[in-house]
Amino acid sequence: MLWRMTDDIAVRAEDLTKFYGTRRGIEALNLQVNAGEVLGFLGPNGAGKTTTIRLLLDFLRPTRGHATVLGLDPRRDKAALHRQIGYLPGELAFPGRERAADLLRFFARTRGGVSWQAVTELAERLELDLSRPIHTMSKGNKQKVGLVQAFMHAPALLVLDEPTSGLDPLMQQEFLTMVRQARDAGQTVFMSSHVLAEVQQVADRVAIVRDGRLVALERVESLGRRAVRHLEIHFEEPVDPAEFASLPGVSDVTVSGPVLRCTVDGRLSPLVRAAARHEVVDLLSTEPDLEETFLSYYYESEGAGHDAADA
Numbered sequence: 626m627l628w629r630m631t632d633d634i635a636v637r638a639e640d641l642t643k644f645y646g647t648r649r650g651i652e653a654l655n656l657q658v659n660a661g662e663v664l665g666f667l668g669p670n671g672a673g674k675t676t677t678i679r680l681l682l683d684f685l686r687p688t689r690g691h692a693t694v695l696g697l698d699p700r701r702d703k704a705a706l707h708r709q710i711g712y713l714p715g716e717l718a719f720p721g722r723e724r725a726a727d728l729l730r731f732f733a734r735t736r737g738g739v740s741w742q743a744v745t746e747l748a749e750r751l752e753l754d755l756s757r758p759i760h761t762m763s764k765g766n767k768q769k770v771g772l773v774q775a776f777m778h779a780p781a782l783l784v785l786d787e788p789t790s791g792l793d794p795l796m797q798q799e800f801l802t803m804v805r806q807a808r809d810a811g812q813t814v815f816m817s818s819h820v821l822a823e824v825q826q827v828a829d830r831v832a833i834v835r836d837g838r839l840v841a842l843e844r845v846e847s848l849g850r851r852a853v854r855h856l857e858i859h860f861e862e863p864v865d866p867a868e869f870a871s872l873p874g875v876s877d878v879t880v881s882g883p884v885l886r887c888t889v890d891g892r893l894s895p896l897v898r899a900a901a902r903h904e905v906v907d908l909l910s911t912e913p914d915l916e917e918t919f920l921s922y923y924y925e926s927e928g929a930g931h932d933a934a935d936a
């Protein structure tokens with residue numbers, strides 16, 4: 626069975642759950658990755674990203690629930706599925722002492738239909754010396770070998786577990802360009818990360834996981850819109866912070882003379898209405914910080930956080 630371009634869902638997870646004994650890896654994950662999109666799978670260490678990816682590839686079996694990948698059952702159609710996927714594991718382990726070129730030639734042969742030129746072009750882009758034995762390579766160079774083997778057969782679906790780890794900033798940018806080009810070529814990309822900035826640069830949508838649960842799934846733009854903002858309002862006369870402190874969504878209010886600074890989570894109108902009761906000289910809003918939005922998801926569900934801070 627072959628992946629058909631007419632299928633519009635590349636990955637479907639339904640109630641996908643994996644417990645390691647009593648320890649939660651991922652629980653009740655419901656998620657669809659549309660064909661042709663880049664989905665960023667974001668979360669801090671231990672959130673369940675690698676567990677999810679291993680479930681999708683049948684390197685782990687779910688405790689409950691089910692995944693469909695490229696229209697296939699990861700378990701039943703494992704071999705067919707893996708031929709159509711480019712997979713970069715989170716922890717790369719290359720046994721043996723062969724040169725990068727030898728290993729990649731082996732991968733190219735087992736997958737079939739891979740031109741050696743595709744391999745050398747990718748190696749050149751990533752500035753990877755294929756003649757080096759892999760066991761002598763730095764973590765970053767090993768990561769590049771992993772990336773070359775994931776991309777070299779132009780798979781319908783790329784599943785990349787923390788793909789930029791170990792890459793220097795220049796190579797991270799090159800990698801992000803590769804992801805954009807893959808998407809432009811109609812490929813689907815599912816990439817995990819704990820770095821918002823990089824996901825923000827390439828992803829169409831972002832799924833945020835924390836403690837084995839999906840806590841948000843949004844288009845990158847809307848994640849930015851509902852983000853936390855820092856505002857600075859310059860009034861003509863000094864104002865009373867008490868007027869602003871209890872407005873919905875407003876926190877961290879400080880006033881020095883006629884300048885009010887605060888943090889706004891969500892809609893701006895309550896603050897703007899309150900401010901308009903005074904003469905406003907200037908109003909500055911800093912760019913919504915996705916990193917902060919990202920963190921606020923975690924703090925919101927942290928529960929005891931405030932008690933601990935007050936104690």
Ligand SMILES: Nc1ncnc2c1ncn2[C@@H]1O[C@H](COP(=O)(O)OP(=O)(O)O)[C@@H](O)[C@H]1O
Pocket residue numbers: 645648649650651668669670671672673674675676677
């Ligand atoms: N083989 C395992 N045995 C027991 N617990 C595991 C195992 N692998 C992962 N876990 C636990 O499952 C949770 C999710 O881990 P993981 O999927 O590796 O997260 P991430 O990739 O987001 O860092 C963590 O609490 C982790 O300790």
Ligand SMILES: [Mg+2]
Pocket residue numbers: 671674675676715786
């Ligand atoms: Mg991981």
